[in-house]
Amino acid sequence: MSYITEGFKEAVKLLITWDGEVFQIVSLSILVSTSATLFASIISVPLGTYFAIKKFKGKNLFSRLTYTMMSIPSVVIGLLVAIGLSRKGPLGHLDLLYTKEAMIIAQGLLVTPLIFGLTYGLVKSRGNTIEKVAFTLGCNRLDTIILIIRELRVDILINIATAFSRAISEVGAVMIVGGNIKNYTRVMTTTISMMNSMGDYPMAIALGIVLLLISFIIHSIIYSYSREE
Amino acid sequence: MKKRLSIFLVLLLIFTIVGCSPKSETPQEPDGLQEPQEVSKQGGTILLSTTTSTEDSGLLNFLLPKFKEDTGIEVKVIAVGTGQALQMGKDGEADILLVHAKESEVEFVEEGYGIERKDVMYNDFILVGPKEDPLGLKDKSPDNILEGLKVIEGEKFTFVSRGDDSGTHKKELNIWKSADIKPEGDWYLEVGQGMGDVLKITNEKQGYTITDRATYLSMKDDLDLDIIIEGDENLFNQYGIIPVNPEVLGDKANQINQEDAKEFMNWIVSEKGQSLIKEFGIEEYGQPLFIPNAQ
Numbered sequence: 167m168s169y170i171t172e173g174f175k176e177a178v179k180l181l182i183t184w185d186g187e188v189f190q191i192v193s194l195s196i197l198v199s200t201s202a203t204l205f206a207s208i209i210s211v212p213l214g215t216y217f218a219i220k221k222f223k224g225k226n227l228f229s230r231l232t233y234t235m236m237s238i239p240s241v242v243i244g245l246l247v248a249i250g251l252s253r254k255g256p257l258g259h260l261d262l263l264y265t266k267e268a269m270i271i272a273q274g275l276l277v278t279p280l281i282f283g284l285t286y287g288l289v290k291s292r293g294n295t296i297e298k299v300a301f302t303l304g305c306n307r308l309d310t311i312i313l314i315i316r317e318l319r320v321d322i323l324i325n326i327a328t329a330f331s332r333a334i335s336e337v338g339a340v341m342i343v344g345g346n347i348k349n350y351t352r353v354m355t356t357t358i359s360m361m362n363s364m365g366d367y368p369m370a371i372a373l374g375i376v377l378l379l380i381s382f383i384i385h386s387i388i389y390s391y392s393r394e395e
Numbered sequence: 396m397k398k399r400l401s402i403f404l405v406l407l408l409i410f411t412i413v414g415c416s417p418k419s420e421t422p423q424e425p426d427g428l429q430e431p432q433e434v435s436k437q438g439g440t441i442l443l444s445t446t447t448s449t450e451d452s453g454l455l456n457f458l459l460p461k462f463k464e465d466t467g468i469e470v471k472v473i474a475v476g477t478g479q480a481l482q483m484g485k486d487g488e489a490d491i492l493l494v495h496a497k498e499s500e501v502e503f504v505e506e507g508y509g510i511e512r513k514d515v516m517y518n519d520f521i522l523v524g525p526k527e528d529p530l531g532l533k534d535k536s537p538d539n540i541l542e543g544l545k546v547i548e549g550e551k552f553t554f555v556s557r558g559d560d561s562g563t564h565k566k567e568l569n570i571w572k573s574a575d576i577k578p579e580g581d582w583y584l585e586v587g588q589g590m591g592d593v594l595k596i597t598n599e600k601q602g603y604t605i606t607d608r609a610t611y612l613s614m615k616d617d618l619d620l621d622i623i624i625e626g627d628e629n630l631f632n633q634y635g636i637i638p639v640n641p642e643v644l645g646d647k648a649n650q651i652n653q654e655d656a657k658e659f660m661n662w663i664v665s666e667k668g669q670s671l672i673k674e675f676g677i678e679e680y681g682q683p684l685f686i687p688n689a690q
Contacts, residue, residue: 169486252599253598253599253619263599264599264600341588345588345592346586346587346588347584347585347586347596348558348585348586348587349585350584352587356587357587360559360587360588362479363475363476363478363479363559364476364478364479364559364560364561364587365476365478365479365481365483365560366478366560
């Protein structure tokens with residue numbers, strides 16, 4: 167049991183002294199997951215809104231497929247990206263496997279359907295009235311989408327935060343496409359996984375604490391923002 | 396329509412239950428072949444903590460069914476790095492260890508975590524690198540790993556390291572030490588993953604790495620990597636087996652299956668166990684992957 171308390175003590179020490187390696191790992195995690203979530207949001211929020219208000223044949227099936235894609239396992243995404251980017255793969259000439267960029271691509275692909283689905287569901291259930299207002303104002307389709315996004319911005323932000331949490335906490339995809347290379351592609355989750363297999367707990371616990379703190383901060387900001395609204 | 400469907404489902408359920416029940420009441424005849432063995436040799440279960448190399452190479456999948464045949468003891472394998480394997484032993488989470496980091500192992504037994512340590516077998520490491528061998532190491536020093544590493548460090552050529560505190564990683568660091576080099580810099584990539592992943596990364600980056608022969612041979616077809624340096628004594632790697640001392644758990648000592656663990660140790664160093672180890676790999680690779688050397 168003592169190694170658990172020892173681990174916690176060491177972890178707090180690492181955090182307070184702001185150990186260089188911890189800092190590097192944490193900042194890379196935030197960089198990768200933020201970029202991935204940002205790219206995914208730019209694509210998915212407008213598209214999700216568009217498909218939610220559009221009426222088309224097979225929308226029921228489309229909904230179901232969308233919700234299925236939301237729960238795609240991160241290792242599957244990792245596998246697909248790795249196959250595509252490996253030297254023998256179709257995009258092998260880009261030399262991207264085991265780089266930061268590959269990690270952003272993988273996490274981006276992971277959260278794109280998630281943000282799309284969440285936006286889609288949100289707008290489908292709450293966008294109707296806004297759409298009617300837009301109609302009476304004589305908006306065209308683009309204006310309508312912009313109006314809906316503006317009206318639902320708090321909920322959309324919460325969705326994006328959820329997606330970010332998924333990105334920063336997943337380990338399967340970044341492990342496969344990043345390779346957990348020290349100083350290059352090592353992020354919090356891959357470090358925790360590695361430290362566990364090395365039986366070295368302090369660093370793992372420290373990073374676990376940071377992961378929780380990041381989640382807490384993000385959701386606190388959004389929570390206070392949504393109360394102001 | 397719905398009614399019909401539900402009737403059908405109920406009937407299906409009944410048939411399934413009826414269909415199953417007689418089997419469970421009467422002794423199963425087709426399975427009878429296995430029954431006598433399990434009855435005659437009541438074996439327990441032991442938890443073997445070992446390194447990824449023995450698991451990934453397929454050695455344990457080859458040995459353990461034969462051990463079960465002989466003794467009825469079921470071996471559950473947890474494949475981790477040597478560092479974690481030893482830690483599991485210290486925490487009493489495994490019954491027996493099969494690892495390869497002799498210094499740490501001896502220390503482990505001396506500190507009282509293990510009952511005893513016996514040599515089991517050894518395998519060897521190799522330096523693999525790009526097929527075209529850009530540094531020309533194959534010509535310069537085909538059997539001198541220390542020279543090879545000096546060239547790699549001198550040229551700052553990409554070298555991928557396990558970096559995970561595993562037996563292989565410790566072995567690699569030892570060899571660097573023998574070559575009097577402290578590997579550091581952009582060219583030295585520490586990956587913190589298993590051998591298979593390291594080989595894949597080496598392949599993508601077209602660098603050099605030190606790997607165990609077994610993992611390399613089993614993945615060879617998917618890699619654009621060749622054996623560059625082999626046969627240096629510095630590259631030999633000894634495996635030891637250690638039953639965990641139940642006393643590490645204090646008053647929970649009976650949770651460790653010491654008796655069966657010892658039986659496994661005795662079996663693997665016995666003539667039969669040793670000759671099986673020697674047999675393994677010949678069929679598939681034309682050469683044994685592990686050389687038995689128990690005394």
